[in-house]
Amino acid sequence: MKVTIVGSGYVGLVTGACLADAGNEVWCVDKNEAKIKSLANGVTPIYEPGLEEVIKRGLKEKRLYFTNNLAEGLDGSQVCFLTVDTPSNEDGSPDLTNVFNVAETLGDAINSHILVVTKSTVPVGTTVKIKEMIQVQLKKRKCDPNLVAVASNPEFLKEGTAVQDCRYPDRIVVGVEKSQDSELLKELYEPFMRKRECFLIMDIASSELSKYAANAMLATRISFMNEMAGLCEKVGADIRHIRHAVGWDPRIGSQFLYPGLGYGGSCFPKDISALIELGKKEDCPVKLIEAVDAINQNQREKFLKKIVHYFGGTQNLKGKGIAMWGLAFKPETDDIRQAPSLFLIEKLLEWGAEIRAFDPVAMDNVRPLFGKKVTFCPGNYQCLEGADCLVITTEWNEFRSPNFLRMKQLLNKPVLFDGRNLYEPQKMKELGFDYFSIGR
Ligand SMILES: NC(=O)c1ccc[n+]([C@@H]2O[C@H](COP(=O)([O-])OP(=O)(O)OC[C@H]3O[C@@H](n4cnc5c(N)ncnc54)[C@H](O)[C@@H]3O)[C@@H](O)[C@H]2O)c1
Structure with missing residues (x-):
């Protein structure tokens, strides 16, 4: 099948490359x-594990094109x-300028029957509005307005495992x-459902809302755990035990119950805001x-307060060297949108601290924001x-088992603020670190 993908970012590239890998002719537009x-030269502008290889194969086999x-x-x-x-x-409402710009251009370009997805x-209503916009243009061009049909097909892939998610989806x-x-979409997705049938057909409004509902549910689990973590700190309980006690109940499940710096990224914050605005x-x-949303905003502030408190006030942060491990909003991605x-x-720069940062893949994206200040x-x-x-700030795998003695030698003082609960508080104490984590 010939397929067009408009928007070659995290979602478009992964979808396009995987569809091409399944034998389709895919044209990615941006x-x-x-x-x-x-x-077009085989250089992938984003970091997503396994993606570059699939893109290169698509280009070589002449199934994947960019324009x-x-x-x-x-x-x-x-x-x-x-x-x-x-x-x-x-x-906080979604800015649909890009979507509607594409709809207008589509109305000028469509010449044969096509399903726009x-x-x-x-938000609910957008897909139908896209159809109306395209049809207005088609009528202006004296073309049959029925050349266009529309569908909604929200994306549930996760950055960091996007290629895998696309090939083995939980649900479509x-x-x-x-x-x-x-039926047409089912045919297209058939290669990704060989292991398990997971095709859900519904009306367009339900489909559009389902994506917001799913992200809101996941964000709720994170904020819930962050709220519990705050209570743990007050009463001397350990959030890790609470997580097990809660998550090992099969009705609840143990995924997405990790306290931390709150959710970030390109999706949760904006989709939560969009849902609030819709309400x-x-x-x-x-x-x-x-x-x-409010708990999430507060979570970063609370973590920052721990740092400020340790140094005895913001005025004492002037000239302090702060090392930061991790810049991406989560591991295995270079995406820094809304990263804690x-x-x-x-904030730390505002108070005069000197930041030294390291991230395995996201530094090039952060550099233009702070330049030489970091x-x-x-x-x-x-x-x-x-x-x-x-x-x-990011739980990259390579930070999980570091050489603590080397760390102690390099730091002026062994002080560690762990926004991702990577280490055991007792062990850190024994190693001589002043160690601050979340909910323990
Ligand atoms: N990133 C994710 O993990 C993820 C997951 C699920 C759903 N989504 C949703 O998918 C959508 C895309 O997200 P993304 O992260 O891939 O975005 P992105 O910013 O990585 O990519 C979007 C691309 O669209 C291009 N673009 C914008 N306007 C255009 C136009 N008029 N014509 C052609 N190209 C245009 C941009 O240049 C950019 O390359 C968003 O609505 C997002 O909420 C994202």
């Missing part, structure tokens, strides 16, 4: 010229996925108006989700040289 040029020209990418396609970014407006996370949700549209707009406030590390760096180090141990404390 407005960013530098990105398309680099992709800035939507009309070229669209010519003869049966399905067109929209995978452009849908960031937040200042009020929204994979970007969009499609919202359609007509059964022939879901307000529909006069149906989502109070639980509002609390989830950025919040901490901004010292980017070539390795995690170099980062500690002459620092007054270490702050851990």
